[in-house]
Amino acid sequence: MGFTIAIDGPAASGKGTISRQLAEFYGYAHLDTGLLYRAVGKKMLDGVEPIEAAHSLRAEDLDGDALRTPAVAQAASKVAVIPEVRQALLDFQRAFARRSGGAVLDGRDIGTVICPDADVKLFVTASPEVRAGRRHAELVERGMDVDYDTVLSDVRERDARDMGRADAPLRPAEDALQIDTSEMTIEDAVSAARAAIDAKR
């Protein structure tokens, strides 16, 4: 089993950006587990029953900008409350984490449920206002017509649902290092993560 890095945190905290850069730097594989829930959420919006959708996910369902919309993000957090959906996605994530070449997984429950024995656990946060600002800028950049206040209320609603659910709620693992990126550049945040990883490798 290779080195496993678990990265959790709320919406638009920067966990995906950090994870991608770490994976590239260390030569590890990266899994954005949010894409699994987004793909199931998208299928629910298309009329498929969520548990059935989770059992029948295919690689091609995980591609594309269609998963990066606010509507799909909300749908993702709704299907993510369903224990049978989470259970259906578990084995794939655990198998990915055990890759011999090393793996970085990012999501909400990686350090607590998916990889409780991960070599390094990070919990990436930022204030809701900063996160909404980043997500708003990203959506505008991609040509979407959204306003900041709507993005902020979406982020808060998703935070509350993700932290409040009974099964695998969003919370830092006891042994996670917390990184608040509110006042950090991407480079600062990646450096902080690398320092924590290099101390354990």
Ligand SMILES: Nc1ncnc2c1ncn2[C@@H]1O[C@H](COP(=O)(O)OP(=O)(O)O)[C@@H](O)[C@H]1O
């Ligand atoms: N430390 C940071 N400073 C400024 N912008 C950031 C920082 N980290 C991430 N971003 C930007 O914020 C947006 C959301 O980051 P992302 O990594 O997708 O978050 P998450 O995976 O937690 O949802 C992206 O546009 C990203 O470039």
Ligand SMILES: Nc1ccn([C@@H]2O[C@H](COP(=O)(O)OP(=O)(O)O)[C@@H](O)[C@H]2O)c(=O)n1
């Ligand atoms: N490991 C994970 C990853 C995502 N999710 C759910 O999927 C939704 C979308 O996750 P995401 O990581 O793509 O969202 P962002 O942080 O990119 O906005 C979250 O709001 C969670 O409800 C989860 O429950 N568990």
